[in-house]
Amino acid sequence: MNNKEVLQIALQQSAYDCNCEPQDFMVVENRFFESVDTNQARRYLQLPHICNMVSYGSNIVVTAQKELLSEIRQYIKNVPNIENCFETPGLYPLNDRLKKFGAEICFMAEYFLPDMEDIFRLEYSCNYELTILKPKDFVNLYLPEWENALCAKRKNLDVLAVGAYDKGKLVGLAGCSADCDTMWQIGVDVLPEYRRQRIATVLTNRLAKEILQRGKVPFYCAAWSNIKSVRNAIRSGFRPGWVEMTAKKIEYVQDMIESS
Template sequence: MMNNDEIFRIAMEQSAEDMGCKAEAFLSDSNVVVSFRLGDNSKKYYKLPIGANFISYGNNTVVGVTDELSDIVNEYIEKYQFYHCFETPNMNWLNERLAVKGYKVCFMAEYYLPEVSKIPVMDCKYDLRILEQKDFQNLYLPEWSNALCKDRKELDVFGVGAYDGNKLIGLAGCSADAELMWQIGVDVLPEYRKQGVASAITSALEREIIARGKVPFYCSAWSNIRSVRNAIKSGFIPAWIEMTIKPTEIVDEMNI
């Protein structure tokens, strides 16, 4: 079984592939700026155009940036200490300067990796079942939109379902977003929440992914406290954060 050091190494190597740098960049005490490039094996959910992507594993900030925005980004990370680059007052400074070039801050999220020795085996009063890709055919519904992705069905490799009799009441699915890293998404029907279902199916899927030789990872907005609590309860720990810059028209389209 992989240990925590191996898991973090794989994650950093993947992040390096996702922006066009070397994995060692994330361990530097200084901020690093490189020319943005999506590698051939980057995570499947990244979509161009991307003006810049900021990633921090807690030591510094590494930024992949296009030539068009290079001067603005370099000034930004020199102006603010690395973790302050992800704080709203400072992002307002960045947004004002990006606007002139036709860009805005778009996505921000926190990512989690498993702490292998602390992945719990959770009790659950409902029946837990392993579901394979063929079992998802009729599950691409709004209630399972976090666990499964209708637009990338081919990446939904397997999951863990919780059943009340024959009724599916909770689903944790994993998407093969990279060769070695599979992302977990979770949904529980509202009337079955606060019963430990989410953490039971998340931790079960987490263990199963590791058993298959892959690294499970989990993503949440900072404001989604329910999701953050589930991650921590299921044996995940905060690993890295990302902030992505995209053209203004793409960001504005999301707000229509």
């Protein structure tokens, strides 16, 4: 598998998620599609979307409720550049439009894809033993300290992990979930007292290789403000692939704020 093939697989998955075609992300013109539910989308997505905006850098693809499409189209028409649609102050008028439909901007994230040369060129090591873990091995690891590596709400999707052990003690864990048929998402955690030793990078890179050897494409997601996570992605051999911004119902957003 090479970088072009990796990108094509990601584009196809985004097309499933957005009810469009892969080439829609590569044209200059922005594209708009009604959001629909489909069993080909990433399994954790709650479809249909109220509004979801995706960019691979060439344009913006919007998938939204039918009654919102004209509002979003008008918003994007008045914003000069792609990046302005994903940052303040440009987001304020978008949020005002969404509120008329009982929604607000909720999630904003950057997604990373493996650079196939770097992933296999990088040879990191750490002072701890690495162990490949299958679902039966991490059934008892759904604990707060590993909540980024494993997802208790979607245990059925967690398929593979790599653990770092210090004399039998688990000190770092990278896990991946089979979020769709072709792509597995990586998450990683390291105990606070073991950080700044590049354990996360070693685990992420090793797990990415294991995923690729199984014929799947690893991908990595981070909030733009999570500098530590973004640095880990890049050190591990990943590069920026696409960005997404998702709106949710106002009640959903408020519940998140209150429970944080």
